[in-house]
Amino acid sequence: MLRLHEVRFRWAGRSGFSVSVPDLQVMPGETVLLLGESGSGKSTLLSLICGTVLADSGRVEVYGQDIAALSGGAHDRFRAERIGMIFQQFNLLPFGSVLDNILLPIRFAPERRARAGDARAEAVELCHALGLPAGITSAKAATLSVGQQQRVAVARALIGRPPIVIADEPTSALDAGTQTAFLDLLFAQVRGHGTTLLMVSHDPRLADRFDRVLHMQDIAQIARQAA
Numbered sequence: 001m002l003r004l005h006e007v008r009f010r011w012a013g014r015s016g017f018s019v020s021v022p023d024l025q026v027m028p029g030e031t032v033l034l035l036g037e038s039g040s041g042k043s044t045l046l047s048l049i050c051g052t053v054l055a056d057s058g059r060v061e062v063y064g065q066d067i068a069a070l071s072g073g074a075h076d077r078f079r080a081e082r083i084g085m086i087f088q089q090f091n092l093l094p095f096g097s098v099l100d101n102i103l104l105p106i107r108f109a110p111e112r113r114a115r116a117g118d119a120r121a122e123a124v125e126l127c128h129a130l131g132l133p134a135g136i137t138s139a140k141a142a143t144l145s146v147g148q149q150q151r152v153a154v155a156r157a158l159i160g161r162p163p164i165v166i167a168d169e170p171t172s173a174l175d176a177g178t179q180t181a182f183l184d185l186l187f188a189q190v191r192g193h194g195t196t197l198l199m200v201s202h203d204p205r206l207a208d209r210f211d212r213v214l215h216m217q218d219i220a221q222i223a224r225q226a227a
């Protein structure tokens with residue numbers, strides 16, 4: 001489902017941060033937790049997988065596709081079709097309704113939209129499955145609690161069943177109780193649909209839930225040098 005081979009990447013500019021990944025593979029339906037301390041390059045690795053940055057050398061394959069081989073527009077469509085993303089800061093449109101936010105990714109992904117069938121009905125169903133109150137779909141995202149926003153971000157990542165979900169520290173803003181409930185709901189959805197999940201965290205207590213745990217220091221070499 002995901003493969004990075006002999007990948008090297010260096011941020012331009014001041015940070016001079018570089019990362020290299022000899023080989024990393026994630027199988028279809030696998031749930032993988034990527035642990036590493038702050039600044040170890042976890043988000044950078046996710047950006048390479050999502051193709052928001054391109055490797056300087058090596059190969060990044062998603063669903064068998066070498067993402068460097070896609071042109072900009074084709075790559076945006078490919079990402080929208082294949083990858084559901086949950087960001088650290090959720091990235092919801094604050095003045096959009098919950099429904100607008102959830103439906104956003106499938107606007108650019110016809111296959112995913114087709115899989116969703118009646119997309120509005122699926123959005124409502126996802127909200128229900130994720131424990132959001134009935135009727136919340138018309139509320140503006142900005143009026144929701146942090147925990148609710150997080151669930152909306154998950155519904156947006158899951159709508160139309162993308163084969164891969166990538167989550168960057170999705171539980172960092174939640175207290176322990178809410179975190180557990182949130183992960184129960186996320187895993188019920190992911191396992192129910194055979195979705196591949198790659199989640200980044202610095203919290204090793206999450207490890208038990210995942211099929212496999214990777215440590216940044218074992219899969220990647222990082223360096224920082226003056227630009």
Ligand SMILES: Nc1ncnc2c1ncn2[C@@H]1O[C@H](COP(=O)(O)OP(=O)(O)OP(=O)(O)O)[C@@H](O)[C@H]1O
Nearest residue numbers: 011012013015017037038039040041042043044045
């Ligand atoms: N857009 C960027 N431009 C330049 N350098 C960047 C950029 N984003 C990240 N970096 C550099 O890459 C390094 C690794 O950052 P990254 O966010 O990948 O780590 P992380 O492990 O996800 O950290 P955290 O757990 O704190 O989110 C940072 O220290 C920073 O120097």
